[in-house]
Amino acid sequence: MPPPQIPLHTTLTTCALRLVAQARAVRWLAIALVGMSFTPTGFAQSDPRGDGPYSSAYSNPYRDPFDFTLSFSRSDIDLRDSTTHYPVNLERISLSVFSLQEKNIHFGFNTGSSYLSMDNDTVLTGMSLNGYHAGFALRGHYGRNPQLGLHADYRYQETRHKTDSQSATLSWHEWTLAARGRLVLGQRLGIVLGWAYSEIEAGRSARGDINDALNLRLDSAPQLQVELEWLTGAGGRVSLAVQNGAYENLAFNFAQTFR
Numbered sequence: 001m002p003p004p005q006i007p008l009h010t011t012l013t014t015c016a017l018r019l020v021a022q023a024r025a026v027r028w029l030a031i032a033l034v035g036m037s038f039t040p041t042g043f044a045q046s047d048p049r050g051d052g053p054y055s056s057a058y059s060n061p062y063r064d065p066f067d068f069t070l071s072f073s074r075s076d077i078d079l080r081d082s083t084t085h086y087p088v089n090l091e092r093i094s095l096s097v098f099s100l101q102e103k104n105i106h107f108g109f110n111t112g113s114s115y116l117s118m119d120n121d122t123v124l125t126g127m128s129l130n131g132y133h134a135g136f137a138l139r140g141h142y143g144r145n146p147q148l149g150l151h152a153d154y155r156y157q158e159t160r161h162k163t164d165s166q167s168a169t170l171s172w173h174e175w176t177l178a179a180r181g182r183l184v185l186g187q188r189l190g191i192v193l194g195w196a197y198s199e200i201e202a203g204r205s206a207r208g209d210i211n212d213a214l215n216l217r218l219d220s221a222p223q224l225q226v227e228l229e230w231l232t233g234a235g236g237r238v239s240l241a242v243q244n245g246a247y248e249n250l251a252f253n254f255a256q257t258f259r
Helices: 014-022 025-037
Strands: 044-046 055-059 066-080 083-097 106-117 129-142 146-164 166-185 188-209 213-219 223-231 236-243 248-259
Touching: 066 106, 066 188, 083 129, 106 146, 129 166, 166 223, 188 236, 188 248
Parallel strands: 055 248
Antiparallel strands: 044 055, 066 083, 066 213, 066 248, 083 106, 106 129, 129 146, 146 166, 166 188, 188 213, 188 223, 223 236, 236 248
16 A cells, blocks of 8 residues: 655755754755765855855855855753753744845845743643744955954744643743854865854743733853855855854754855
8 A cells, every 4th residue: 555645735944944843954964065065166156255265156046145054953941030941942943144245244034933842841841842033144354365354143932832721832032143264274164163042931821721821031151153164166165064052052053155
């Protein structure tokens, strides 16, 4: 008997998240890396400004140059109130776009899907919440190789879970400020080291068998960031990024510059 067909309305982001959660994302990383590595260089053009972070990029059919990134990430976050710690496991699929019109300062936005669970809470224990995140970002850089940079990011996130007897919502405001240094070795391998500070103000509300609310927050100390990039020579990048501390994060990133 042939396997059942997946309905067309099945959410693609949910499927991708399951791949990440089940550690099958390595296969997609390999496919993306091979595909980007064999990109025909005939479609690439030199960076007209000559001092951007990448020496070449896809020719852009649109008027304005931009940088596009798709990220799959998993985070462990230590939220707390005045007395209790609430460990959060968060998985995200994110899209970000930055305008490259300005030489050293880039404005952008980010959005995507969020999936999380939280421990030590009588309402959310055993629940899986899902929702969205969206926000904006600003980044700047100085130099080419090595390169110094600053990155500021704001996101609003809202996730929900509902049953016949109980509903719960966990929403938060998240700010991140990071300083980074980047070095490219042999025109292909990029190494990024940095420090980041994150702050989260969260609220959990519950309706149903249990009716109450919690106010939570994260005040992190500066955290170390390490990222390894593979550059294709046509503006494409595949990278693995790790962050430690109260906001631990592991992310796979696929990016492309269009000029």
